Amino acid sequence: MNTWILAATAMLFAFFPCGWVCFRGTVADRIVGMEMAGVLVTLELVLLTQGFNRTPFFDLPLTMAILSLGSGMVFVRFLQRWI
């Protein structure tokens, strides 16, 4: 157990408001909540990677950052017209 793991555990509490918005809001609110959750997951992966001292695992948050953007754009495109 180190500071990074504790910080990662504390960061998990930030997901509850995102989940609340995703469950309770309008379609637009849910997509905003999902985008924020994507950012938080990326930060969570960084904290866990450094906490477990596995430098090669930094590829995971890097990939997550790129893919969360792509998925956000896809959902936004569908939000505009079809959802």
Add this chain to the structure above:
Amino acid sequence: MTHPILTGIFLWLAVGIAIVFTLGLAIMRDAYQRLHFSAPVVSLSVLFIAIAVFLENSDPQARIKIVLISVILFVMNAVLTHATGKAIRVREAGRWPVRVSEGIPLVNRGMPAGDKGPDNRGGKPT
């Protein structure tokens, strides 16, 4: 050489900012206001975590990757936020251009001669 106290300060600042602004996102009334709350997380939280990684980890691979992650999140979140705002506007209003009748203040950007704007009034109020 690691700096545990400094690392801890930056880490907990980052976590605190993320939690506070996520709570703010949940409290806000509509999607337009909620969009703003991701900005401090991708700017301040990411910056503080990157600094903490630099203080804790001397591996150049880790440092390069955390810089890449920070830049990607910072730049692309701005793009995504604007795209989301536009999509919400188009979804709600059925169009992107603003009409004078909506009561949204318009900035006269000197439309070209003969261009009367989307509502054919040249930007003049009703």
